Amino acid sequence: MLLERAKSLLLLVDMQERLVPAMADAAAVTDRCGILLKSAYELGVPIFASEQYPKGLGATLPALAEFATRRMEKLEFSAYANLAIRDELKRAGQSQLILAGVEAHVCVAQTATMLRARGHEVFLVADAISSRRSDSVTLAFERLRPQGVWIVNLEQVVFECLGEAGTPEFRELSKLIR
Helix, strand or coil, X not given: CCCCHHHEEEEEECCEXXXXXXXXXXXXXXXXXXXXXXXXXXXXXXXXXEEECHHHHCCECHHHHCCCCEXXXXXXXXXXXXXXXXXXXXXXXXXXXXXXXECHHHHHHHHHHHHHHCCCEEEEEEEEEECCCHHHHHHHHHHHHHHCCEEECHHHHHHHHXXXXXXXXXXXXXXXXX
16 A cells, blocks of 8 residues: 555644753654654645643644644644544545654554544555654554554655656655755
8 A cells, every 4th residue: 555645644742842851863764854854844744743741742843833834732642543633634634644654662652552543545654653662663653563553764755745756746755865
């Protein structure tokens, strides 16, 4: 199954000011999320960002927040468990959900599980996801794969959404990945 930009929505999970610094490979994951969001923005893919208890954990990192179509607060670990976020996702109407963010084994995994159970095609961007411990990321992916969640990387997402080379979008976005 390939991603199709017309069917896709990118959900950035909890990439927040006071949470991200505690993650393994925080700088690399933040950089990859930035490339992912810029690419999605350029391709017209809607971008939602969830924020876990922003009063305590801060807002979405400013470099990422500028690309979000919608930022939404939550207390639930799963973004999909939050009724307001669930309603927004339903209104958007996309069947393919691309997930990036933190923490892989908690908020990302619970969101992916609930989305998949409701029939969505779920794609986790492995190089744009982290947890405090790297082994927690591995465990999350091992648990989610049998549920039908696709584990992909940034380049797969960008090139599948592009669909072809030789376009102005291709030339612009391929520069970001190099």
